[in-house]
Amino acid sequence: MNALVLAAEESGGLEFPSLSNLIEWKPIIDSIGLDKIGLTHVLSVIIPTIVFFLAAQQKGLVPSGIRTVAEGMIEFIENQIILPAIGADGLKYLPLLLSFFLFVFFGNITEVIPFFQMPANARMGGPVVIALIAWAMFISVGFKHNGFTYLKDIAWPPSVPLGLRWLVGLIELLSTFILRPFSHAVRLFANMLAGHILLVTFAVLSITVASGLMFLVLPFTFGGLVAFTAFEIFVSLIQAFVFTIIAAVYIGGALHPAH
Amino acid sequence: MSIAAQVLAQSADDLKNAAAAEGAGFAYGLAAIGPGIGIGYLVGQAVQAMARQPESAGQVQTTMFLGVAFTEALALIGFVVFILLKFA
Numbered sequence: 001m002n003a004l005v006l007a008a009e010e011s012g013g014l015e016f017p018s019l020s021n022l023i024e025w026k027p028i029i030d031s032i033g034l035d036k037i038g039l040t041h042v043l044s045v046i047i048p049t050i051v052f053f054l055a056a057q058q059k060g061l062v063p064s065g066i067r068t069v070a071e072g073m074i075e076f077i078e079n080q081i082i083l084p085a086i087g088a089d090g091l092k093y094l095p096l097l098l099s100f101f102l103f104v105f106f107g108n109i110t111e112v113i114p115f116f117q118m119p120a121n122a123r124m125g126g127p128v129v130i131a132l133i134a135w136a137m138f139i140s141v142g143f144k145h146n147g148f149t150y151l152k153d154i155a156w157p158p159s160v161p162l163g164l165r166w167l168v169g170l171i172e173l174l175s176t177f178i179l180r181p182f183s184h185a186v187r188l189f190a191n192m193l194a195g196h197i198l199l200v201t202f203a204v205l206s207i208t209v210a211s212g213l214m215f216l217v218l219p220f221t222f223g224g225l226v227a228f229t230a231f232e233i234f235v236s237l238i239q240a241f242v243f244t245i246i247a248a249v250y251i252g253g254a255l256h257p258a259h
Numbered sequence: 260m261s262i263a264a265q266v267l268a269q270s271a272d273d274l275k276n277a278a279a280a281e282g283a284g285f286a287y288g289l290a291a292i293g294p295g296i297g298i299g300y301l302v303g304q305a306v307q308a309m310a311r312q313p314e315s316a317g318q319v320q321t322t323m324f325l326g327v328a329f330t331e332a333l334a335l336i337g338f339v340v341f342i343l344l345k346f347a
Contacts, residue, residue, distance in 0.1 A: 186336060
């Protein structure tokens with residue numbers, strides 16, 4: 001063990017890169033400032049569009065090839081997200097929620113794709129915009145379907161005892177209109193940033209121990225890196241799912257405020 | 260500026276950095292306690308529900324993920340505060 005510690009000290013020890021090295025990239029096209037993050041966001045719009053466009057070209061009753069993928073995703077959003085979270089009358093929000101899911105998923109999965117290896121959603125810019133779209137959407141749905149009573153039921157909830165009503169109303173107002181988009185965006189952003197830092201930590205550890213006697217622990221660090229890469233694929237899917245279902249729950253709450 | 264003042268200013272900066280590092284550690288550590296208990300309880304109850312009624316497993320799972328996401332948010336805010344204190 002002493003030899004290992006000595007070897008570690010000789011090789012200069014662990015040098016963790018600063019945070020800006022991990023999440024800031026040089027622009028690929030200087031004039032418009034398009035960097036890796038922007039490229040990922042553009043790709044995560046273009047790729048699903050192409051997939052669904054190609055799927056729509058297919059005629060006939062029985063789907064095959066790319067149309068199976070597209071229909072599978074639509075059915076997943078319908079059965080796993082819209083029906084449990086909103087109900088049958090929420091099916092008209094399918095395009096919005098499907099776009100959310102695919103945009104977030106492509107922004108997350110670049111975390112483990114070679115040459116990208118940076119989740120676009122680990123920068124606040126992407127999550128905050130889609131969270132604000134979801135926020136504008138559920139507020140407008142609430143006002144459209146319930147009129148002014150939507151705001152009144154939040155600020156002056158009739159089911160609460162009169163003495164506490166102003167307090168609950170105040171908390172509800174704050175949480176619905178101010179904290180919701182914040183926590184919605186931060187949940188995605190912090191999850192992806194944490195995953196990215198986790199992978200970087202294991203990669204840096206593996207590189208550090210690769211030289212000298214420390215290579216004896218390389219199987220553990222590299223094994224950890226592989227295992228956490230698999231875990232991050234799972235997290236990308238779960239976070240896309242969670243982001244979409246929370247948007248759906250917010251819309252559902254605005255559509256049927258009684259429950 | 261005299262040497263003494265320089266030393267004082269330097270140690271004040273050091274103190275500030277030390278306090279920020281300490282606060283960063285506490286911010287994340289304390290923020291993880293509540294959500295840790297919460298998620299453990301939530302998933303445990305979900306497993307119990309699925310074991311009692313396997314036919315409702317799909318619905319329970321969806322609701323569980325939703326609950327986990329809401330519970331986890333507090334720990335994540337703690338993590339963001341940690342990053343802000345440590346690096347910003």
